[in-house]
Amino acid sequence: MPVSHEVGNRISWTLRPKVSEKIDVQELAKYKAKGMEVPADFQTWEMRRKNMQNVCLQCHTKNYVTSFYTQYDNEVNLYNDKFGKPALKLINLLRANNLITPVQFDEQIEWTYFYLWHHEGRRARMGASMMGPDYTQWHGNFEVADNFYMEFIPDVKEIIHEAKIHGKASQARVVEKELNKILNSEMHKWFLGKLDPEELKKRKEAAKAFRERYSESK
Numbered sequence: 001m002p003v004s005h006e007v008g009n010r011i012s013w014t015l016r017p018k019v020s021e022k023i024d025v026q027e028l029a030k031y032k033a034k035g036m037e038v039p040a041d042f043q044t045w046e047m048r049r050k051n052m053q054n055v056c057l058q059c060h061t062k063n064y065v066t067s068f069y070t071q072y073d074n075e076v077n078l079y080n081d082k083f084g085k086p087a088l089k090l091i092n093l094l095r096a097n098n099l100i101t102p103v104q105f106d107e108q109i110e111w112t113y114f115y116l117w118h119h120e121g122r123r124a125r126m127g128a129s130m131m132g133p134d135y136t137q138w139h140g141n142f143e144v145a146d147n148f149y150m151e152f153i154p155d156v157k158e159i160i161h162e163a164k165i166h167g168k169a170s171q172a173r174v175v176e177k178e179l180n181k182i183l184n185s186e187m188h189k190w191f192l193g194k195l196d197p198e199e200l201k202k203r204k205e206a207a208k209a210f211r212e213r214y215s216e217s218k
């Protein structure tokens, strides 16, 4: 690859926003909004990734590099789908229904949400991009989940409750409907104790096998 000082040249995801997207999405949207042709030398995220992988392949085998990207994509998608998108949706609904003020950071849930995507969610995603398992898991996924289930969701519930007793029941119900939809979805229904017995059994067996494999006595 030619030498470059443009560090974004070979980046495929952007990990900065509340919900990650591929690096070229916004640029392409700009061309479209202005009715402009995409320049012939425009680098799609696929091209950027291929160039990056060319660099990795100077030192690593193909399987190693492909496996890294599989794990990386899976982590970003997991964060996005399980936490990033649902939390953003709920915050937007709260604001659209006047259940939080337009002023940023004057309410607890706005701080909770900021930690979720800006601190914990970014650590999880960046940890995966830089092969930092502790950052992905313990400073990342674990804290994202802790925040989401133990702070963010309770904050949303409290706002719904307050709204109902202060004459905003119809607005509260809009948010409640979405919250219930999220919690009853495939990824979150365990939290309501609704995991399929088959799935629960499979997970218990996997946990047992894992403990046996790594037990000290072996």
Ligand code: HEC
Pocket (backbone or CB within 6 Å): 052, 053, 055, 056, 057, 058, 059, 060, 065, 068, 131
């Ligand atoms: C100049 C050679 C070189 C290039 C280019 C390179 N690596 Fe590495 N990589 C290494 C070496 C050497 C190690 C082992 C470092 C160590 O163990 O201290 C390593 C380690 C790793 C690890 C393991 C980290 C860990 O903690 O176990 C991963 C994953 C990895 N590289 C992925 C990549 C990816 C993806 C790229 C391209 C974006 C890349 N590498 C580019 C030389 C390279």
